[in-house]
Amino acid sequence: MSPHHCPALLISAPASGQGKTSFTAALARLHRRAGRRVRVFKTGPDFLDPMVLACAAGTPVLQLDLWMGGEPEVRARLHAAAAEADLILVEGMMGLFDGVPSAADLAQTLGLPVLAVIDANALAQSFGAIALGLARYRPQLSFAGVAGNRVASTWHTRLLRESLPPDLLWFGALSQSSEGALPERHLGLVAAAELDDLDARINTLADGLAASLGGCLPLPEPVEFAPALLPFVEPWLRCRRIAIARDAAFCFVYAANIELLLQAGAQLIEFSPLAGHALPECDALWLPGGYPELHLQALAARTDLMAQLHAHVQAGKPLLAECGGLLALLTHLQDAAGQGASMAGLIPGAARVGTRLAGLGLQQVDLPEGRLRGHSFHYAEAVIGLAPLAHALDPNGAPTREAIYRVRRLTASFVHFYFPSNPLAACRLFME
Structure with missing residues (x-):
């Protein structure tokens, strides 16, 4: 087997509840509209976010977890995805550096560049300070850029963008509009099967993200994914x-x-x-x-x-x-x-x-x-x-x-x- 190369991003945030799933769904839908084959994964244990992301990308969403599944399984799944996809998106869990192993651990192990989604509600220039802290906290981590969530206006967006240092790219923003909001309950997002209008909500999110990007939708740089295979499973349950x-x-x-x-x-x-x-x-x-x-x-x-x-x-x-x-x-x-x-x-x-x-x-x-x-x-x-x-x-x-x-x-x-x-x-x- 040979390595496969595919553009990829790990989408994380400073904390839970910042809008990672909404942004990942919007980005996946935009690239899918552009005719690209998108594979999306979820870091760590989660059932609800993958349901939404599968709807956005049109493909099943699997877990990547260095502890539950182990590094060989993670590498095998990404290598297989890179062979068939034009873009790989990995949604992180919790905050970027939270947990052991964290989303940052996964990104660093696999060489995935990180895109941070930051809830910008009630933030202006401090947005840049948070983004800079995330980008510099672990120097070995490849940090691609940042996106905003719950942005109030065009003027608000300008303040956020201008707060960023030149080497942090702007990946767009989602607005405070409730039309595309993903409803939640005590265990997280409401299950995708319970939302009759989920597809419309994702389209609304994608439209908003596209508008904030001014029609520009570049692909991130390709990442090399080393060869790996999932272990062979014996037919222990044949005919059961x-x-x-x-x-x-x-x-x-x-x-x-x-x-x-x-x-x-x-x-x-x-x-x-x-x-x-x-x-x-x-x-x-x-x-x-x-x-x-x-x-x-x-x-x-x-x-x-x-x-x-x-x-x-x-x-x-x-x-x-x-x-x-x-x-x-x-x-x-x-x-x-x-x-x-x-x-x-x-x-x-x-x-x-x-x-x-x-x-x-x-x-x-x-x-x-x-x-x-x-x-x-x-x-x-x-x-x-x-x-x-x-x-x-x-x-x-x-x-x-x-x-x-x-x-x-x-x-x-x-x-x-x-x-x-x-x-x-x-x-x-x-x-x-």
Whole structure:
């Protein structure tokens, strides 16, 4: 294999909530309109931003994470993308230097130039000071330039541009207009599937960015991506039928997890509990995370499905329940407003979704199937009447240590597993 060269940018910010996803979506859509093939990736654990970015770029959005997936996986995905794309965009997570590993770590490891998006609301010339600090904080980092978000006017834009030193390029701005704004809720952006007008919102963002650039849309300099291959996945799940709940209540699924299950030979069957679908005939079941607390009454009314879940577990068939999937299997679930409903009752216990974070951070856990990595991010406090099979650990020493529960071949926890972190261990969760 030979190296591939492709223009690329890592889009980051001084902090979360600065507008990275909106800007990345707008930039991807503009280049797509120009007839370019755009591949977009997301740094670190995230389900919601990739849904929006996939709509903007018209291609699936995968994770790049130096810890969950490892550097070889990251390099393999970028090398493959560079072979087919005209532009690669990588949206960072949190602030540029936040976390271990950070978006800056990824950019420096791979030689990706950084574009910083800065929320310019209530900023004028101080915009340049923030941009300069980001650019100079780590000298080894390649820093391409800066863009503004929530810019109030043409005059405001001029002040921002003039505050930048000559060696920091201006990459345009998004305005304060609410027409293209991406709505949010407690776990981040509202899921893309719930926004009927998402495409129109992205077009509005792209139009605004194009106007701020004056019709100029240059490509960044090409980056060399070294040859790398993803590890071969054995057909451990050949002919096994895995049912996956997929709807607004169960929507947090890494595209790489689906890819791995298919590579392992599984037959994937999606169904929607909210739409009234019965549990498909299957050998194993996956209830991913999502928002069961927003659909309490609809889920509580599915007593037929609850009975099918009980029968599935009693038959000794595997069931993986992650975060929202765990909440749906408890005896009782209450939302932040205090409204509650009975759930499946496969795991004795109750939970309430609150208004403050209850679990956050990267997680690693040693299971009988092997070591798996993933992350935790939830607002739910749970009291569960089972002894945990194991506890996860945060590699950075943060306090979140999620418990993993097991009943027969049912495995449940607040951890969202990243299957490529250990393909065989992940597949074993779906084996009897």
